[in-house]
Amino acid sequence: MPTDTPTADDRAIALLSKARYGRVSVSMRALPFVTVARHIVVDGHALLRLHRGFGYHSACDGSVVAYGADNADSAHAEAAADGSESGAVDVWSVQFVGTARLFTPSEAELALFGEAPSTADGVPYDPVYLRVEPQFVTVHQLSGVPARRSAHAV
Numbered sequence: 001m002p003t004d005t006p007t008a009d010d011r012a013i014a015l016l017s018k019a020r021y022g023r024v025s026v027s028m029r030a031l032p033f034v035t036v037a038r039h040i041v042v043d044g045h046a047l048l049r050l051h052r053g054f055g056y057h058s059a060c061d062g063s064v065v066a067y068g069a070d071n072a073d074s075a076h077a078e079a080a081a082d083g084s085e086s087g088a089v090d091v092w093s094v095q096f097v098g099t100a101r102l103f104t105p106s107e108a109e110l111a112l113f114g115e116a117p118s119t120a121d122g123v124p125y126d127p128v129y130l131r132v133e134p135q136f137v138t139v140h141q142l143s144g145v146p147a148r149r150s151a152h153a154v
Contacts, residue, residue: 008137008138008139009044009134009137011139012094012096012134012137012138012139013041013044015069015071015092015094015139016039016041016046016069016094017041018071019039019069019070019071019074019094020038020039021036021037021038021039021069022036022037022039022067022068022069022070022094023035023036023037023067023068023069024037024048024050024056024060024065024066024067024100024130025065025066025067025068026056026059026060026063026064026065026066026100027059027063028056028059033056033059035050035054035056037049037050037067037130038113038114038116039067039069040109040112040113042109042112044133044134045131045132045133045134046067046096046098046131046132046134047103047105047109047113047129047130047131047132048067048100048129048130048131048132049113049116049127049128049129050127050128050129050130051117051120051121051125051126051127051128052126052127052128053120053121053123053125053126054120057102057128057130060100060130061100061101061102061130062099062100062101063099063100064097064098064099064100065097065098065099065100065130065132066095066096066097067095067096067097067098067132067134068093068094068095068096069093069094070091070092070093070094071091071092072091072093088144088145088146088147089144089145089147090141090142090143090144090145091141091142091145092139092140092141092142093139093140093141094137094138094139095137095138095140096132096134096135096136096137096138097134097135097136098132098133098134098135098136099132099133100130100131100132101130101131101132102128102129102130102131103129103130103131104129105129
């Protein structure tokens, strides 16, 4: 029976569309790694753009990966831009696990990704793309997160 109640997957997709970048993680030669990736969501799949020069796409292709994105660094800036900066904000985090596959994006998908970075670690950025079907989706939200205050290292 259809329902209008949003699922956790629906909420995760909506939140992912608010962030441009996240982190993909997988094991490479039995060692875990995490790297930054640009993402878009199309037809329930997360499409990722990585720098080919890192070589991580080879480890991701055909493997189960974890992907996460959040608004932890931008929540206060977004609140200030909206004029609603009261010192406390809501911070969300989306994580999912799924199998990644290399793919060639369509022209429409490339347009959704937008312009790629010009360099990565000082060399020209060479994009490579992965499609991930999210499974085991989790969404977490922290409410009333206090504004960040300057602190000194101890």
